[in-house]
Amino acid sequence: MITARSHFFTEEHEMFRAQVRNFVSREITPYIDQWEQEGLFPKSLYRRMGELGFLGIRYPEKYGGSGGDIWMTIAFCEELCRCRALGLPMSVLVHTDMSSTHIARYGTEEQRQQYLVPMIKGEKVCAIAVSEPAAGSDVAGIQTTAVRHGDTYVLNGAKIFITNSVHADVFCVAAKTDKDKGHRGISLFIVERDTPGFRLAKKLQKLGNHSSDTGELVFEEVRIPRHNLIGEEGKGFYYIMANFQDERLIAASLAVGAAQQALEDTLRYTRERRAFGKRLFDHQTVAHRLADMATELEAARQLTYYAADVLQRGGDCSTEVSMAKLFAAEVANRIAYHCLQLHGGYGYIQEFPIERFFRDIRLSPIGGGTSEIMREIIAKRGLDRE
Amino acid sequence: MKILVTVKRVPDPETTIRVKPDGSGIVTDNIKYVINPFDEIAIEEALRIKEKQGQGEVVLVSIGAKVASEQLRTGLAMGADRAILVLCDQELDSLGVARILAKIVEKEAPDLVLMGKQAIDDDANQAGQMLAALLNWPQATFASKVEFMDNYVQVVREVDGGLETVRFPLPGIITTDLRLNEPRYASLPGIMKARKKEIREIAVAELGIDTTPLLTVHKMDPPAKKAAGKKVESVQELVHLLHTEAKVI
Numbered sequence: 001m002i003t004a005r006s007h008f009f010t011e012e013h014e015m016f017r018a019q020v021r022n023f024v025s026r027e028i029t030p031y032i033d034q035w036e037q038e039g040l041f042p043k044s045l046y047r048r049m050g051e052l053g054f055l056g057i058r059y060p061e062k063y064g065g066s067g068g069d070i071w072m073t074i075a076f077c078e079e080l081c082r083c084r085a086l087g088l089p090m091s092v093l094v095h096t097d098m099s100s101t102h103i104a105r106y107g108t109e110e111q112r113q114q115y116l117v118p119m120i121k122g123e124k125v126c127a128i129a130v131s132e133p134a135a136g137s138d139v140a141g142i143q144t145t146a147v148r149h150g151d152t153y154v155l156n157g158a159k160i161f162i163t164n165s166v167h168a169d170v171f172c173v174a175a176k177t178d179k180d181k182g183h184r185g186i187s188l189f190i191v192e193r194d195t196p197g198f199r200l201a202k203k204l205q206k207l208g209n210h211s212s213d214t215g216e217l218v219f220e221e222v223r224i225p226r227h228n229l230i231g232e233e234g235k236g237f238y239y240i241m242a243n244f245q246d247e248r249l250i251a252a253s254l255a256v257g258a259a260q261q262a263l264e265d266t267l268r269y270t271r272e273r274r275a276f277g278k279r280l281f282d283h284q285t286v287a288h289r290l291a292d293m294a295t296e297l298e299a300a301r302q303l304t305y306y307a308a309d310v311l312q313r314g315g316d317c318s319t320e321v322s323m324a325k326l327f328a329a330e331v332a333n334r335i336a337y338h339c340l341q342l343h344g345g346y347g348y349i350q351e352f353p354i355e356r357f358f359r360d361i362r363l364s365p366i367g368g369g370t371s372e373i374m375r376e377i378i379a380k381r382g383l384d385r386e
Numbered sequence: 387m388k389i390l391v392t393v394k395r396v397p398d399p400e401t402t403i404r405v406k407p408d409g410s411g412i413v414t415d416n417i418k419y420v421i422n423p424f425d426e427i428a429i430e431e432a433l434r435i436k437e438k439q440g441q442g443e444v445v446l447v448s449i450g451a452k453v454a455s456e457q458l459r460t461g462l463a464m465g466a467d468r469a470i471l472v473l474c475d476q477e478l479d480s481l482g483v484a485r486i487l488a489k490i491v492e493k494e495a496p497d498l499v500l501m502g503k504q505a506i507d508d509d510a511n512q513a514g515q516m517l518a519a520l521l522n523w524p525q526a527t528f529a530s531k532v533e534f535m536d537n538y539v540q541v542v543r544e545v546d547g548g549l550e551t552v553r554f555p556l557p558g559i560i561t562t563d564l565r566l567n568e569p570r571y572a573s574l575p576g577i578m579k580a581r582k583k584e585i586r587e588i589a590v591a592e593l594g595i596d597t598t599p600l601l602t603v604h605k606m607d608p609p610a611k612k613a614a615g616k617k618v619e620s621v622q623e624l625v626h627l628l629h630t631e632a633k634v635i
Binding site for chain 1: 456
């Protein structure tokens with residue numbers, strides 16, 4: 001299948017893409033079935049990726065990063081999806097772009113040296129803990145508290161759906177430092193795995209994304225030093241919101257990358273499989289369905305690139321990014337439905353990668369902001385203004 | 387030690403190659419190009435030698451159109467120090483390539499030239515040997531192991547039916563076989579650093595040599611289509627057919 005190369009990608013981006021693709025085909029794809037079954041991939045993979053500079057794409061060179069741009073990150077996302085599973089890519093991107101980012105952006109120099117540097121090397125794994133049993137999209141409604149006593153904060157509460165909860169050494173945890181202030185009362189803290197009172201209550205069994213470790217965390221009288229506060233007290237909500245654009249763009253790009261792989265697999269299948277004396281592809285209804293899917297996917301990809309371009313230029317990109325995430329997630333799910341359908345019975349069994357894609361991609365319109373929240377942002381921020 | 391490594395731009399072995407209807411060559415539209423895999427092994431070996439010795443320089447050289455700089459840039463991203471691109475639009479045969487390389491060797495005076503044993507596009511397997519002859523240097527082809535001793539280099543060669551160990555004093559030429567090493571990926575910091583590394587361009591005319599091919603390609607034909615295989619029901623049947631039909635056992 002021919003995919004258009006966008007003018008956003010330079011020779012350097014393409015070189016990086018080729019390296020990631022090569023890495024994925026040699027060091028991830030051969031093992032992904034096993035890791036999916038085990039519900040976890042080896043932590044050593046972080047180190048390996050760290051050596052190759054994959055974990056510090058956009059971080060400053062000073063901390064071991066490469067000072068790359070959003071297009072490097074997008075190439076990375078798209079190529080990781082070539083392993084035909086979304087769990088592993090999600091875990092890695094939570095580490096690189098959804099959690100450690102807070103330490104990189106708002107952390108003190110000491111925090112960056114202590115945490116960010118080993119995270120870029122893959123020696124420490126990072127997670128972000130915001131969602132709670134009673135507060136998901138509604139971040140301001142979290143109930144975990146952090147109360148200051150002199151030089152320490154004491155954390156109490158519970159977190160759910162936390163990616164990397166088994167592997168992570170460091171958690172960026174959102175907690176209320178002022179219960180009366182709503183979203184202005186939220187702060188972000190660094191909590192290390194072995195802190196007394198902090199534990200992984202349960203590893204969650206999910207519909208898909210099995211190679212990614214998702215869990216429920218409990219904080220009982222967890223005492224952390226005052227200097228583990230990230231940035232300023234009361235600013236946590238803004239830090240989280242500020243990172244949403246990156247996070248959602250990555251979600252869009254993963255959806256595009258995974259759908260691309262699924263569509264390529266389906267194309268191959270329909271050109272090999274025969275029914276009623278000809279290739280599946282030679283049945284017009286099949287060919288037209290594939291044409292529709294390829295068209296929708298291209299639209300999702302170009303919208304994602306457009307949003308990335310707006311983000312890269314530094315303007316307010318919340319509308320464009322929300323559109324990209326909404327559209328890519330829904331297109332990818334439609335593609336999953338039709339790709340499975342075209343595989344017939346084979347699409348429903350685990351020997352074919354479409355079955356996994358169908359399960360994994362279902363998270364796309366939920367994680368990192370649901371499709372409903374995306375529509376809300378597009379309507380309120382993009383449409384309802386003079 | 388200064389090591390010169392040759393880098394040829396070739397079609398990605400994973401692309402489907404189609405021969406032009408008139409047999410004059412292959413269809414080059416939509417083809418992805420990569421470093422000749424044997425040359426990639428040569429780059430890796432050169433980098434390992436430099437790393438092991440703690441010093442030295444790895445210089446890449448390619449011959450071809452300006453686009454070959456993409457492959458040189460990838461080699462630089464793997465860790466090579468600098469590169470030379472001999473700009474040449476005409477078709478070359480192995481002797482032409484060897485003559486150009488001999489000139490570059492004269493200018494650069496490397497201690498060692500590392501080359502892929504052959505390029506996967508035309509599979510000639512001649513340039514290394516011809517270069518050795520032109521320079522009157524020792525050569526070790528099809529290397530599967532390279533070790534440096536006090537005054538010489540020891541190379542284990544993959545030959546028909548076994549291994550052959552040879553030694554020669556530097557300077558010399560080594561061509562690499564598949565099992566010599568597994569090339570590294572270019573890391574992202576490597577890719578970023580490669581941006582600033584030099585690719586010096588030299589027009590082939592400046593070298594003042596005759597590169598008119600003695601060998602010309604007259605026609606290309608795609609390989610004959612394979613007939614469909616046969617499915618057998620049991621091991622017994624397979625053995626029976628191998629014996630009676632294929633006559634291999």
